[in-house]
Amino acid sequence: MKYLQQSHILKLTVITFAIVACFTALRIFRGVNTIVKTENNRKMFSKIANEHTKKEDFMQNMDLRIKERKKNLKIACKESALNSDYLSEMQLLFYEKYKLAYCVIPKSGCSNMKKLLLNIDGYNTTTLTNGEIHEISRTKYLRKGMPDIVQRENYLKVILVRHPYERLVSSYNNKIRFPYNDQFLKYSEKMKELYGNSSQNSEAKSAPLFEEFVKYVSDGRNQGYKNGGEMHWNTYTSLCNPCHVEYDVILHLETIKDDVR
Helix, strand or coil, rough: CHHHHHHHHHHHHHHHHHHHHHHHHHHHHHHHHHHHHHHHHHHHHHCCCCCCCHHHHHHHHHHHHHHHHHHHHHHHHHHHCCCCCCCCCCEEEEEEHHHEEECCCCCCCCHHHHHHHHHHHCCHHHCCCCHHHHHHHHHHEEEHHHHHHHHCCCEEEEEEEECCCHCCCCCCHHHCCCCCHHHEEEEEEEEHHCCCCCCCCCCCHHHHHHHHHHHHHHHHHHHHHHHCCCCCCCHHHHHHHHCCCCCCEEHHHHHHHCCCC
16 A cells, blocks of 8 residues: 555656656747747848848938939030030920929830830730830820920939940941841841942942941931931930020930839
């Protein structure tokens, strides 16, 4: 009987220790779990703070970049006497909902810019062809006029440019070297007629040489719409009057991914 009582007490003692051990282990687990959660939360908040700081730094850098571009434009206009009284008609896309006016410069990323702005305005551009994108932009948003049409309204004024030489090469390849309609074939014939070298370019159907294209474009007699100019290679000054319109945002095609973030 005595041994049975001792055995019973021993069992109770073991069970008690086991229960205490379980509670202790549970408390340790909860403590460790709390530490892990706290550390994870700390890392998460640290990541958010870092991303916020990076975003602020990026926006500050972008602000400085745009200010520097506007400053350089003013200097160039002054030094080149481009801020004269000469003004030309502009083609601008007005997005009333966002109070944004974008001056169109072909061969400077304007197709992608139009697509981006249509996306912002609610269009699903993945179902649209480039031709449809240009047509919607032209019929719904395009307004033509002198610089005062944008100066007198409270719009964010945007221009997108690229290196002029790269734009010329792109214009030549897309419109002259491989023309896709009769309009540009007529330009090709005119270039060969005025500046062609028959010994180098004897085939009647061959495209003008790049040299001939450059001579045609750089000849002031061919600038402007009235003189046979074409917007795909007309100058920035003739298309968007940058020395008369104070653009709020100057985008560069070379840095477009950062510029439109």
